[in-house]
Amino acid sequence: MTVSLDSVTTDRGGIIENRHYVHVAVVDQAGNLLYSAGDPSRITLARSAAKPAQALAVLETGAFRQYGFDEADLALMCASHNSEARHIARARAMLAKAGAAESDLRCGGHAALSEAVNRAWIKADYVPTAVCNNCSGKHAGMLAAARALGEPPADYHLLDHPVQVRVKQVLAELAGLDAKHVRWGIDGCNLPAPALALWALGQVYAALAGAADDLDAARQAELPVVPERTRHMASIYHAMTRYPEMVGGDGRFCTELMQAFDGALIGKLGADGCYGVGIRASEETISLGAEGSIGIAVKIEDGSVEILYAVVMEVLAQLGIGTLDTREKLTQFHHLKRLNTMGVTTGRVSLGFKLDNLNATSLNAASEQPVSLRNSHEDAPGQDFSLPPVDSGKDAWLFLAACWVIEALVHDETREDLTDDITGFGFSFGIFQDYYSSYEPFLGAGNIAVIGTSTMVIQAALVHPGDGLFINYLTRVSSSIGGCFAYCPCVLYVDEWFVQRKGMAFGIMWSAGGFGGVVLPLLFEVLLTSYGFATALRIWAGILAALAIPLSFFVKPRLPPSATTNLRPFNIRFVTSKGFLLHQIANIVQATGYFLPGIYLPSYARSTFGTSTFFSALTLMLANISTTIGSVVMGSMTDKLQTTTCIAISAIGASTGTLLVWGLSSSLGVLYGFCVMYGLFAGCWTSIWPGIMRDIARRGEPEGQRHTDPVMIFGLLSAGRGIGNLASGPLSESLVEGMTWKGEAIGGYGSGYGPLIVYTGVTALFAGSSFIWKRLGLL
Template sequence: MDADTIELGIRATPGDRAQILPLENSEPPNSDTYNFSQRQEFSLSPVDGGRDAWLFLAAAFMVETLVWGFPFAYGVFQEHYSTHAPFAGSRNIAVIGTCAMGVMYLSAPLVFDLLQRFPKIQRPAIGAGLVTMCLGLGLSSLSETTTHLIITQGVFYAIGGSLVYSPTILFMNEWFIQKKGFAFGIMWAGTGLGGVIIPILLQFLLSKHGFRTTLRVWVIVLFICIAPLTYFLKPRLPLSQSSHTRRFDLSFLTSRAFLLLQTGNVIEGLGYFVPSIYLPTYALTLGASTALSALTVIIFNVASVFGCVFMGTIIDKYHVTTCILLSTIGSTIGVFVIWGLASSLPVLFAFCIVYGLFAGCFTSTYPGVMHTVQREKASVDPCMVFACLAAGRGIGNVACGPLSEALVRSRVWMGEAGGAYGSGYGSLVVFTGLTAMLGGLGFVDV
């Protein structure tokens, strides 16, 4: 057999050291072209720990902080756009923020499929996404209408963010196995941290320089912070050299477990984003200053940092339905009791803490969903399960914008009830509470 046609296999040793060896059925190569005693070797970095894994997780945490922290802090922009020219009085302002997050969520299955079909573009996609995000925000600084903002700060930013974020999720699935829930919890805590730091910066810039300068400054911050991280955002396993198109097993889409968990995921997503959008404007009705109104978003995001880390830790130890039930009970009580009766800033701040802890950690249950679905059918790609869960959350997120706009305009129970129920935001409280409660649907029978 000619040495050029010998098939090579990869065998893993107990120390996770891989050796490239001829397959058992192949003939030994010609000694002139290959010294069989000199085996070609390469070392894989340790999984679930080690310097490379922790550096990757730190980089992923920062990407999460910057890419998702910005749209999650949109409540600050919402308040500014609603009260300043040229957007004051415009409809669909809330759609800008929900569009940015929604498109990132909804595009996940397509982007994940593309990146896994063509593994060689995974790392270049991160750079392309960064440029697209910066371009979108740069163009949004020139906007004169809410339509322009929806296209640039919403759609363009989301496309770029998805290209940066999706490869990070794929690589995470290689770097962490037994500690997958913990790693994802740490990573997703970055959204909360971004929601703490970014609103403060944005609020300062918006009040001093307006939205145009603010967006341009953020473009510079985004590029300077993410560009160096691309060095650490790399796969643990060597890329496949196969040219064959990979076919994914999507049969899990019709399984009972996935359908129940996904239904709860979509419903929870319908109401989850409402408080982060409207808390600043509701705080203003309670007499809060602009700075204190922004503090509602900050407190919510601080609490979600701890919630994500805690949920990520327990999701590796307990069944996913137990973790979802915990999130559901805490967030439902928080909405109906604390926000519903909030007629002062201290009570509203208490709600921000409770809601951040229990609702903010809901996505940290995704590794548990991935494990549950994969346990039913081993051939399922867990990353595609995640992509479909993200898309489901995106459905709720996109629908949340117009639904919340319609609900807040209805002004039901205004002046007829106490607390937030009679403030004109009562319909939002009830809607958020019901969706939080129904988000635990997966607990019924999985």
């Protein structure tokens, strides 16, 4: 391609004073180079003209929805603003939404681009800070993106940070380039600045304008599915046209250009004489031979912004974009005057270039020479791909809602003992125990408690097929296997869907076990009384199938299969670390006592206070209601407080409730109070696990323990809880055998359940030992 030396000249008294060389590329949505001036392949630092593409990368992290950003925020992400009060206020609001501070920004303050604002600052002796930077919106967006991805936010500005890696890929895809053909420098605001062929920058703007057209066309055709990237690009286009004052400000060319053209185009300045324009398809673009929308990229060789604006207006005029009246609104930018301090005309500005019609020539990114026509969008990888947001958004909440229901059905015991009572019986087992103890074929069996607390593998091995309990055990084994398949993905994928609010997510999910414990005891009481255990189990199986199977389709990974083909980390060296061992010991000991109240409370209430079946079952209901609340609250606390602090709160509350309230209880009302306390403080124990997982996987571990999978930690904590659960079965039999202390002590201690109460309280207190180890420097 022949490169012309197109230029704009300024003269004084007819003598040329300055010559500003001009480079222009006009491309269409299909990747065709339609018109040019100067060198349309000039490698150009886009500077702030790249901001819409950078904003797209932020959108695709899910940060926009996660932190509740609106269109005006999105416009500010694309802005080189005046630092007016509205711009600074919005930048601060964006930081607040993302839970960040101004000190987290990696840009500095500078004199305002607006002379009026700058004069006001000088008059007020105001020193601008980072939030006053004209790029503060972009920085706030990228900081939020880092948080949404769960990546270290402090380094979001570095070229190898995951946010910038996404920016590089997104920009290359929009430009129709291989990423290796985009080079990178450092911008004035401290972020990476892309350098690419001028026509490729035009391609970016054609894609943005084309997305607005494509979205409108899809809506008119009532298409059920529109590519997510198309939606995101259209959102950027509309944000800029609906809030042009955020993109620039009072008196700024970008703002006035978009206001004058009223949604027909977007325009964005890049420092040192670079500009991008995206124009939606119309009769005007069709007359130019364009396929779809048009993108224009302009570069002034010497970086003059004043000349840049005049050239942009001249390009629009030569292409016939907009009416004469529309362009007249911008005449102060187009037809520049040269006046001295007395208002005398001293010279003129001559826009002496003419666009060359290239008859739809396409450029090859590698050779940068004319080649056959191509459609860069068809080959751009990942164009239709967008990750849903973490910590919020429809997909994340649907996932969590599905997990919640599955947890309520498949029950807490999947996580407490992966081979135990997984079919929803865990919190209702007291009801089953009453039934088993009162009706054939279980009447008189001495090992009923083991059904609800021993592992299913051991149960199946110990029970002879001729035994009356064999069918019951076999049912538990098969349901345990199915429960694991249904429940384990819930645990596995929480780590992908929730980052900053992971504890809250686990707490909400695990609260379902408590909710199920409110409803299921009542349900099973009715079913067992009305139909017997066999029919009751069949009805329950039907409920499981009707609810769990459809919901399982929402339990899916956040990352698509193509992005998760690598094996998850399998580093188990952490099992020998002091931190894990101390947490695990406390976890196992706590589990040996935790399940005992759930098994014996209904029997205790009936034998001690002579309550009816309903009021004895109410003990479980109250414990489970409070467990639901406690799990959510403790999960949220785990996201904010030190893990050992949460452990101490749980241990002190549970042990106090057990030893003082249950142990000294003399009435049914006091017992109900214990049930509430126990559910709140002991029932929330596993909601602390995300904190333990986080601490072991990410904090203070030696080099050899990096890349530890938190889910592996979860699995071993569950196994430890299962060991404790297994031990609690036969242990509970020995604790209540002989009704020790009955009639010899006060309150609950003299009810025959005294040793069980003491053991439960002591193990609950020991669960808080990690708090002591932390203070002693062992954790």
